[in-house]
Amino acid sequence: MDSALDLPSPNEALSLPHIRAQLIRLEDTVLFHLIERAQFPLNSTIYQPGAIPIDDGTADLGLSFMDWVLRSQEQLQAKIRRYQSPDEYSFFPDAIIDVQLVLPALKYPEVLYANDVCVTTDLKSRYVESILPNVCKVNAGGKERAEAQENYGSAATADVNCLQSLSRRIHFGKFVAESKFQQETDRFVKLIKAEDRQGIDDAITNSAVEKQVLERLKKKAEMYGADPNLVGTGVRKIEGEAVVAMYRDHVIPLTKEVEVEYLMQRLRGTEWE
Numbered sequence: 001m002d003s004a005l006d007l008p009s010p011n012e013a014l015s016l017p018h019i020r021a022q023l024i025r026l027e028d029t030v031l032f033h034l035i036e037r038a039q040f041p042l043n044s045t046i047y048q049p050g051a052i053p054i055d056d057g058t059a060d061l062g063l064s065f066m067d068w069v070l071r072s073q074e075q076l077q078a079k080i081r082r083y084q085s086p087d088e089y090s091f092f093p094d095a096i097i098d099v100q101l102v103l104p105a106l107k108y109p110e111v112l113y114a115n116d117v118c119v120t121t122d123l124k125s126r127y128v129e130s131i132l133p134n135v136c137k138v139n140a141g142g143k144e145r146a147e148a149q150e151n152y153g154s155a156a157t158a159d160v161n162c163l164q165s166l167s168r169r170i171h172f173g174k175f176v177a178e179s180k181f182q183q184e185t186d187r188f189v190k191l192i193k194a195e196d197r198q199g200i201d202d203a204i205t206n207s208a209v210e211k212q213v214l215e216r217l218k219k220k221a222e223m224y225g226a227d228p229n230l231v232g233t234g235v236r237k238i239e240g241e242a243v244v245a246m247y248r249d250h251v252i253p254l255t256k257e258v259e260v261e262y263l264m265q266r267l268r269g270t271e272w273e
C-alpha cells in the first residue's frame with residue numbers, strides 16, 4: 001500500500017522525466033483495472049444512493065453500494081498508512097480522520113508545499129456519470145448489457161481499483177507543478193500573484209506531451225484490449241476510443257486543474273507571499 005514513489009530523493013521526485021515515467025507506468029495500471037471492470041455490465045444499481053441498503057450505521061450518509069465499498073476499503077487502507085503517501089488522496093476523508101495506524105508512520109521526503117488540493121469528488125462523479133457508461137459498452141456492440149446482480153461485489157471492487165489508480169495519476173499533477181515551478185520560478189510567481197489561472201494553465205500545458213499520451217493510450221488499449229481467442233468476434237476487452245475519451249475529457253483536464261490549483265497555493269508562507 002506504500003507510495004508508488006517508493007521514497008525517491010527529493011531531486012529525483014521532482015525530475016520531470018522521472019514524473020512522466022511514473023505517469024506512463026500508471027497508464028498500464030489504470031488500463032488493466034478498467035479491463036477488469038469492463039468484463040461486467042454497468043450495473044447502475046450499485047451507483048444509486050440507498051438502492052442496496054446496508055445495516056451498519058452508515059444508512060444516513062446517502063451512500064451508494066459502490067460508495068460504501070470504497071469508503072470501507074479506505075478505512076482499512078488508512079490503517080496500513082495508504083493516505084500518508086503524498087500521492088494518495090481519499091474519496092471519503094471524513095471516514096479516516098481517527099483511524100489508528102497498525103504500521104509505523106513512514107517519513108516521506110518533503111517535496112510538495114502545503115496545499116489542500118483534492119479533486120476526488122469531481123473524479124468520482126465523472127467516473128460514474130461519463131467514464132464507466134462508455135467503458136462498459138464494450139462486448140455489447142455499444143448497447144448497455146442487462147444488470148448482473150451476481151457481479152455487484154466484483155464490479156464495485158473493480159471500481160475501487162479504477163478510482164484509486166485514476167486519483168493517483170491525477171494528483172501526480174502536484175509533483176509536475178512543483179517541478180515546473182522550480183524550473184520557471186519568476187514566471188510562475190508573477191502569474192500566481194496576479195491570480196491568473198488561465199495564464200498558469202497556459203504555462204503548465206505541454207500539448208505535444210498530451211498528444212503523445214493520447215496516441216500511446218490508444219495503442220495500449222488496442223493491444224491490451226485485444227484477445228487472440230476473440231479475433232473476428234467483434235468482442236473486445238476494452239475499446240480504445242473509450243480510454244482515449246477518458247484521458248482527453250477527464251484525466252488530463254483534472255491533472256491540469258490540480259497543477260493550477262496547487263500553484264495558486266504555492267506562495268503561501270513563502271518570501272513571495
Ligand SMILES: C=C(O[C@@H]1C=C(C(=O)O)C=C[C@H]1O)C(=O)O
Pocket residue numbers: 020173176204205206207209210213251252253255256
Ligand atoms: C503532466 C504534465 O502536465 C500537463 C498534463 C498532461 C497530462 O495530464 O498528461 C500532459 C502535459 C501537460 O499539459 C506534463 O507536462 O507532463
